[in-house]
Amino acid sequence: MWLYLKKNFAVVIMILILLAVGTFFVVLPGLDFIRIFSVILALYLTGAAVYIFILALRSNLEGAILNNRAAAFAAAAGLLTLAVLTVIFPRFMVLIVIFLVFIATPTITLFVRTDRKAYFRKNFWKYILGAVLLLSVELLVDIAFIIVGIIFYGLACLLIYLLIAGSRHPEKPNLVDKYLVRYLILLSKKKK
DSSP states (O other): OHHHHHHTHHHHHHHHHHHHHHHHHHHSOHHHHHHHHHHHHHHHHHHHHHHHHHHHHHHHHHSOSSSOHHHHHHHHHHHHHHHHHHHHSHHHHHHHHHHIIIIIHHHHHHHHOSOHHHHHHHTHHHHHHHHHHHHSHHHHHHHHHHHHHHHHHHHHHHHHHHHHHHHTSTTOOOHIIIIIIHHHHHHHHHHO
């Protein structure tokens, strides 16, 4: 039995990772996820601001990389301000991002398009999803996290089942070879 588990060490590690991540998703409340997301977003905005600031400084030394240095400095300052606001008011900034992605961007594109009616019919779901997310973002994040956690638990249970079923075979196969490699070979044959 130990030799079989040693042969399938990657699968055992994958089961442990899936159980840990599933527990993380089930236990983590939506507000904590919003805080984590806001910190990641703030780091991204800070990095973008630093990059724009460095480009603006280099344009002074090397010539005209950026034509308008004042606009670059203003953009960098705006991004830094957004990064700070994202950390201070995480829930509010997530609501702003949801509004921009699901409501403002489709609306602006709607006014630019020539076939407005067809575009509106195609993207009406974005307005509905944006309104639902704006009204109940924390509850939906909680529900989505529980569902994702249950999916991870299900995948871990599937791998445990495959381990147990594989241990009953006399040849005691490596599950990665048995399932993943054969599936990849099957996919490569279909492409030819």
